[in-house]
Amino acid sequence: MNAAAAMQAPSSRTPSLQARGVSKSFVSGRVHSSVLQDLWLDVHAGELTLISGPSGCGKSTLLAILSGLQPADAGGVLALGHELGGMGMRELENFRLQHTGFVFQGFNLFPALSALEQVELPLTYMGLTKGMARKRAIDSLEEVGLGPRMRLRPAELSGGEKQRVAIARALAKQPELLFADEPTSALDAANGQTIIDILHRIARTHGTTVLCVSHDPRLVGHADRVLAMEDGRILSDHVRPSPSGASEAKEPSA
Amino acid sequence: MVALARKTLIHEWRRFLPAVVAVGFAGLLQLLQAALVLGIFGSASVYITGSSADLWAGYPGTQSVNLGRPISEDVAMRLRMDPDVTRVEPFRWVDADWRGPRDTGGVSVFVSGIDTRPDGMMFSRALPPALRAKLNEPGAVIVDKADIDSLGVNIGDTAAINGQRVRVVGVSSGLRALGGVNIVSSLDTARVLDLDPNDAGMMTYFVAKLRDPSKAKQVAARLTGSNAFGPYTVWTAREFARQSQLYWMLDTGAGAGVLFLAGIVFLVGAVITSQTLIAAVIGSIREYATLNALGVGRGALRKVIMEQAFWVGALGLVCSIVIGIVLLIIARNRSVPMELHPLTAAVCLSLSMALAIVSGLAAMRSLRRADPASLLR
Numbered sequence: 001m002n003a004a005a006a007m008q009a010p011s012s013r014t015p016s017l018q019a020r021g022v023s024k025s026f027v028s029g030r031v032h033s034s035v036l037q038d039l040w041l042d043v044h045a046g047e048l049t050l051i052s053g054p055s056g057c058g059k060s061t062l063l064a065i066l067s068g069l070q071p072a073d074a075g076g077v078l079a080l081g082h083e084l085g086g087m088g089m090r091e092l093e094n095f096r097l098q099h100t101g102f103v104f105q106g107f108n109l110f111p112a113l114s115a116l117e118q119v120e121l122p123l124t125y126m127g128l129t130k131g132m133a134r135k136r137a138i139d140s141l142e143e144v145g146l147g148p149r150m151r152l153r154p155a156e157l158s159g160g161e162k163q164r165v166a167i168a169r170a171l172a173k174q175p176e177l178l179f180a181d182e183p184t185s186a187l188d189a190a191n192g193q194t195i196i197d198i199l200h201r202i203a204r205t206h207g208t209t210v211l212c213v214s215h216d217p218r219l220v221g222h223a224d225r226v227l228a229m230e231d232g233r234i235l236s237d238h239v240r241p242s243p244s245g246a247s248e249a250k251e252p253s254a
Numbered sequence: 255m256v257a258l259a260r261k262t263l264i265h266e267w268r269r270f271l272p273a274v275v276a277v278g279f280a281g282l283l284q285l286l287q288a289a290l291v292l293g294i295f296g297s298a299s300v301y302i303t304g305s306s307a308d309l310w311a312g313y314p315g316t317q318s319v320n321l322g323r324p325i326s327e328d329v330a331m332r333l334r335m336d337p338d339v340t341r342v343e344p345f346r347w348v349d350a351d352w353r354g355p356r357d358t359g360g361v362s363v364f365v366s367g368i369d370t371r372p373d374g375m376m377f378s379r380a381l382p383p384a385l386r387a388k389l390n391e392p393g394a395v396i397v398d399k400a401d402i403d404s405l406g407v408n409i410g411d412t413a414a415i416n417g418q419r420v421r422v423v424g425v426s427s428g429l430r431a432l433g434g435v436n437i438v439s440s441l442d443t444a445r446v447l448d449l450d451p452n453d454a455g456m457m458t459y460f461v462a463k464l465r466d467p468s469k470a471k472q473v474a475a476r477l478t479g480s481n482a483f484g485p486y487t488v489w490t491a492r493e494f495a496r497q498s499q500l501y502w503m504l505d506t507g508a509g510a511g512v513l514f515l516a517g518i519v520f521l522v523g524a525v526i527t528s529q530t531l532i533a534a535v536i537g538s539i540r541e542y543a544t545l546n547a548l549g550v551g552r553g554a555l556r557k558v559i560m561e562q563a564f565w566v567g568a569l570g571l572v573c574s575i576v577i578g579i580v581l582l583i584i585a586r587n588r589s590v591p592m593e594l595h596p597l598t599a600a601v602c603l604s605l606s607m608a609l610a611i612v613s614g615l616a617a618m619r620s621l622r623r624a625d626p627a628s629l630l631r
Binding site for chain 2: 060061063064067069070089090093094095096097098100101102104105106108109110111112113117120121122124125126130153169170173181213
């Protein structure tokens with residue numbers, strides 16, 4: 001049935017991210033719990049794809065597997081044409097360095113660094129020159145609207161601003177894949193709105209594949225595609241054809 | 255490159271302070287301990303290091319300069335016969351009993367009978383010529399300024415050594431003895447004070463000067479060969495000084511104590527430093543995990559931790575050097591025997607740096623907890 005959902009996705013473009021029969025289970029003590037079962041999914045570039053569902057439905061595990069942070073027990077992940085399952089730790093780190101950005105629920109900023117330095121830090125590890133890293137960092141901070149506040153440290157920034165720094169940190173890498181885990185759940189409505197707008201704009205203007213995981217119902221209206229998950233399976237897959245049009249629902253056959 | 259390690263160190267200095275203090279104190283303790291031990295045991299060989307002789311001839315098997323036995327005066331002849339020897343001078347050591355003018359009870363003293371000529375080798379580095387000349391008066395002695403109280407005398411006072419009358423004609427500095435009190439006199443005075451009938455016509459040591467001091471080793475080996483002039487051995491001054499110091503260090507058990515204490519200091523310092531660094535790593539574990547998610551490798555993150563450890567070590571060393579210098583100056587002004595060679599100081603300081611590095615390695619292990627997948631739960 002999930003295979004059917006994947007097949008119904010727009011077929012004109014090749015997906016940038018694919019889950020092919022991914023399964024994952026955890027063992028804690030003697031309890032063996034299956035989190036994902038034979039999950040198939042295609043995610044496309046230039047879209048903000050939202051995976052929503054109640055906590056414990058396996059959406060964060062799915063994100064971890066799709067982003068190469070965790071290996072799948074069975075099945076494979078094809079990201080930008082690379083099979084993630086076949087890569088070693090260093091190879092995966094390098095793949096993430098070159099191609100992916102992350103935004104987490106906690107902002108995870110170093111208290112000692114200014115906003116500009118937070119954004120520059122990963123760039124320097126990408127092998128960019130000092131000047132190039134600085135330019136990209138400034139551009140990204142301006143894109144998220146923090147140009148005037150880039151010299152401030154996390155303690156001097158509000159929650160929404162901190163999350164925007166975190167987004168700029170991911171964005172400055174110019175990633176093809178951008179993963180966001182509950183990016184708004186620590187924020188109030190207005191700030192949450194700003195964040196989701198920024199993520200959406202990144203997908204549109206940079207052609208980035210933005211995959212967002214959240215149980216925040218406010219986000220549903222802003223996503224290009226909404227996948228509802230429960231008990232390790234995708235229950236529904238809504239695709240919005242145009243920014244202004246109404247949601248088009250595609251219910252899986254089973 | 256964003257200097258993450260340094261900026262974090264500065265921004266969260268309160269967090270890192272215990273580690274810096276631990277490294278600093280460990281370094282300071284090692285430095286002072288080494289200086290004190292070298293200073294105290296260095297005074298065991300002050301007779302050698304305070305003199306300009308290149309060679310020392312004494313009774314075979316003598317383990318420390320204070321344990322000399324009489325050797326025949328003929329040995330001086332043997333030394334003079336060597337073409338490389340330019341001068342030979344006798345040195346008489348007398349273990350004696352001191353009775354001061356004040357009520358100090360018996361004090362055991364070591365009388366050094368030396369050649370009082372202005373160019374004499376014995377104590378040439380400790381006694382200026384004017385002071386040496388005062389020893390020519392019969393019964394004249396010089397005491398160290400650090401011993402004036404324990405001897406209960408002042409300059410000009412008279413006292414008794416082995417029942418013979420002596421007069422204090424001056425004070426020296428830097429002639430503190432180990433396990434007793436040093437008294438310097440002329441060879442003639444020392445002979446009068448020496449009551450042991452076995453010492454008649456004998457000397458404790460003969461010291462010699464060489465044309466070329468760099469040949470000391472060869473000449474010493476050459477001279478030690480024969481026993482035709484009675485039993486004697488020839489050492490180089492360096493060798494004999496070292497031997498005397500080692501004897502005291504091992505005989506008193508101080509050497510083992512020093513090593514034991516150094517080990518404890520190292521251990522305690524490493525525990526405090528590593529715990530502080532581990533706490534710092536754990537405190538930023540989510541940020542490190544985020545960097546790893548963004549593709550910054552574990553090796554690069556480990557480097558940040560090691561850099562932090564290095565800076566903690568460097569700051570600690572600066573503290574110990576500054577405080578150490580201040581304390582050494584104070585000690586010198588109060589004639590506390592302390593001595594620090596650059597090499598010893600370097601060893602102590604590198605031990606402290608090693609402590610910081612070891613702690614960094616321990617803290618690096620806690621980076622394993624920086625699992626980016628854990629940020630998603």
